[in-house]
Amino acid sequence: MLRPIISQERIERRLDELAAQIRRDYEGKDFTIVAIMKGAIFFLVDLLRRVDLPARLDVVHVSSYTGTVSGGAVKVLADMTLDVRNRHVLLIDDILDTGLTLTHVLEELERQGPHSLKTCVLLSKKARRQVEIEPAYCGFEIGDEYVVGYGLDHNDRYRHLPYIAALEEE
Numbered sequence: 001m002l003r004p005i006i007s008q009e010r011i012e013r014r015l016d017e018l019a020a021q022i023r024r025d026y027e028g029k030d031f032t033i034v035a036i037m038k039g040a041i042f043f044l045v046d047l048l049r050r051v052d053l054p055a056r057l058d059v060v061h062v063s064s065y066t067g068t069v070s071g072g073a074v075k076v077l078a079d080m081t082l083d084v085r086n087r088h089v090l091l092i093d094d095i096l097d098t099g100l101t102l103t104h105v106l107e108e109l110e111r112q113g114p115h116s117l118k119t120c121v122l123l124s125k126k127a128r129r130q131v132e133i134e135p136a137y138c139g140f141e142i143g144d145e146y147v148v149g150y151g152l153d154h155n156d157r158y159r160h161l162p163y164i165a166a167l168e169e170e
């Protein structure tokens, strides 16, 4: 069963705020956005249109989840193609949960020697954190529940929903 928790209107309003902040922080800089596939796709597109800066764009494809359980080990399924040495890099993901995924990708990016490296997530579940990590930009703090919609999936379904919903057992 799907229980809506964040409406499309709230997402859009929050995106306006985040985009304004990001635009202020990166205007005039050599700016590269790296998004984690596939969950961040919807967030990335709607956000970048609003930020409206000539950013470079790259993606990494990682996976750690099966169903609603984090597998722990983060697998990089497809790596990025741009060189981010000396660039200002913003890493974008749909949700910060245990923090293992972002930490892993941040370490890989750090090795390339970016000028700066920050993170932006639509959602954060603070209660679930296993490693200490605070995103520079965060859309919404949510409770410890499995959510779908707006790019977030359960076994690759429900990404299309224009709002965020908690997925509950029947």
Ligand code: IMP
Pocket (backbone or CB within 6 Å): 036, 039, 064, 065, 070, 093, 094, 095, 096, 097, 098, 099, 100, 101, 102, 145, 146, 147, 148, 152, 153, 154
């Ligand atoms: P972490 O490594 O535990 O922080 O998990 C991050 C990744 O797990 C995200 O990129 C999501 O793809 C996925 N994930 C974590 N929580 C949820 C959720 O509630 N719904 C859907 N995907 C989730």
Ligand code: MG
Pocket (backbone or CB within 6 Å): 036, 037, 038, 039, 040, 093, 094
């Ligand atoms: Mg993901």
